[in-house]
Amino acid sequence: MIHRTLLAFALLGCFVSSVFSADTKQPNIIYVMLDDAGYNDFGAMGSQHVQTPVFDRMAAEGMRFTDHYSGSAVCAPTRCVLMTGLHTGHCRRRDNQAKANRNKTDDSGLVFLKEEDVTVAEVMQQAGYVTGGIGKWGLGNPGYEGSPDKQGFDHFLGYLDQVHAHTYYTDWLWNDGQRLETDNRYSHYFFEEDTLRFIRENQSKPFFLYLPYTLPHGKFEIPADDPAYQIYKDKKWPQVVKNYAAMITRADMTVGKILDLLKELDIDDNTIVFYTSDNGPNGSFVKHLKSNAPFSGTKRSLKEGGIRAAMAVRWPGVVPAGQASDFVWGMRDVFPTACDLAGIDAPSHLDGISVLPTLKGDSQPGHPHLYWEFPVRSQQAVRIGKWKGYREGTQSPIQLFDLTSDPTETDDLASRHPQIVQQVETIMAKSHVPSEFWPLDSGTKKGKMKR
CATH class of the missing domain: 3.30.1120.10 (Arylsulfatase, C-terminal domain)
Known part of the structure; x- marks a missing residue:
């Protein structure tokens, strides 16, 4: 528990140096991250095939970033970079499974966060935020120090194990330390409902809501009667391509419901929403959808197509509307940016920088590399x-x-x-x-x- 105590003392000092005055309301933070959607799978980024009207709306009402990067080229290390603010030369998880010393991992060769790791959720929690996560965690299974409840989350619904996340028709999900029986209902429907519930229940408090949705990661499947699938059912594409495109549009519809709810609850102007994907697409979608355009490389490659990630950020009245920015930043910067938004100093060991000045439309020094x-x-x-x-x-x-x-x-x-x-x-x-x-x-x- 040593690092938790040190964190508490550090944060106590952070409040003294807060950039906000005492009467300033801390903004809500929502971070939406799809799973394996490519840079060019969003209309505002150039897609001519996949419909993402909500991402496009966020780009029109906020900022679109052309040079934003994933934490890594696959799921688990990207999540580790995002949560810890450390790049993949420093963070604990650098691939989905261990390459060596598997006897020191869990039975599947997985390496989880440890008690001494400090996450953005822990810091937000200490800063007075209600913290929620909904979707795929991948950094600690039940009973391990890396599970979300031990890494700063007041609430988490979804898949803890990344292999479990490969099926959308699972019979259970993890819900605050308990199994939630699902009757094999499409899992994203639970995620959408729980997202809207969390926002409604916490509308009067500052909240940090991390939404690592599993769409459109394989297994590529979606109910045939889903409105998103209806858009693509007659396309002259292979079935898996139609499913993939529909899964992206389905997630986009969920983000639309989030934005509508923020407006309904009159908290729209006090909520910043980030919308991105965790790494590049699978290569099988390049031919029909040009998912990695205009780059080369796909998932599992450090070429641009594997790590350049679409990003739109919206915060009415704060983030300038209709701007495209080529400022170079990435998921290692989420942790310090969240601290800046909360009005506290970020831990000194992070590899990221706060990009809040850029989000506000101001100039700032970039990363040297x-x-x-x-x-x-x-x-x-x-x-x-x-x-x-x-x-x-x-x-x-x-x-x-x-x-x-x-x-x-x-x-x-x-x-x-x-x-x-x-x-x-x-x-x-x-x-x-x-x-x-x-x-x-x-x-x-x-x-x-x-x-």
Whole structure:
């Protein structure tokens, strides 16, 4: 319990330095994160195939971000980055399953958050927020220190185990430490109902509501009578593509109900809503939907298509309406931004920065660089301004791309800019703290780059 005590003392000091005056109302924070929807699966980001009128509305009534990034290229580490504010060179969970030392994990090779990990939900809770999570957790199963009730959530409904989340017609969900029998009803309907209930019941208090919805992650299925499916049922696409598109639109409809409820309850002007996806799409949707356009790479890749994530942010009267921003930020920044919104100082160990000035339409210094690593093929990636460095293996040659002129990362400019390559290599070396569960390989074999 040591870190909990230290956290409480730190937060006590934070209130003294609050950026809000005593009579300022803390805003509600809603963070919607879909599962495996691609950058180009949203109308406002360029999709010509998937209908997302609510995302598009949020982009029109708020800000759309073109250079926003996921925490990682797959589910669990992205959630770890979001919750802890640490990038994947520092955070505890760096892939869905352990690559080494599986005897130190749970029976499935899963690595969960520990008691000493500090989450954004804990800090929001200490700051006076009611905290809720609805959807897929993936950072701690029942009985482990990483379960949401032990990581700052007053309420959580959904899947704790990421494998359990692969079925939408489950016979039970986890609800505040108890099994909720579902009668195999489509799980997203429970999530939508519980989301609206949570908002209604906590409308008079500041709340932090984390909505990691499972749509449109596979298994790709949706009731045939769902209104979203009706939009796509006659498309000349494979059935799985129609289901996938409908699942995104179904989640979008839920966000619309959230916005309508905020207005009905007269808390719209005091609620900031973030709307994004956790990583890039599966490759099977690129052909028909161009889900990763205009990038290369998909889920499990640190190329832009695997980690660039659509993002719209809406807060009437605060976030300027109808603006598109190329400010570079990502999910590591959610923790410090939430602290800024709550009027408290963020813990000093975080890798993120508060992007609240940008959200308000003001200028601010950006990240000097962003770093990612992913154990599959021992990938590392760095973004410095317009430059993207990428390699597979810690001793493999670094490829260098100009994202402004080459978003598909096809023209390697490393030989022309050795000084930038050296910067990238230095950042990669300094940013990677070794993990006993996810060691990175050198990637060299007879001088050839690992593929």
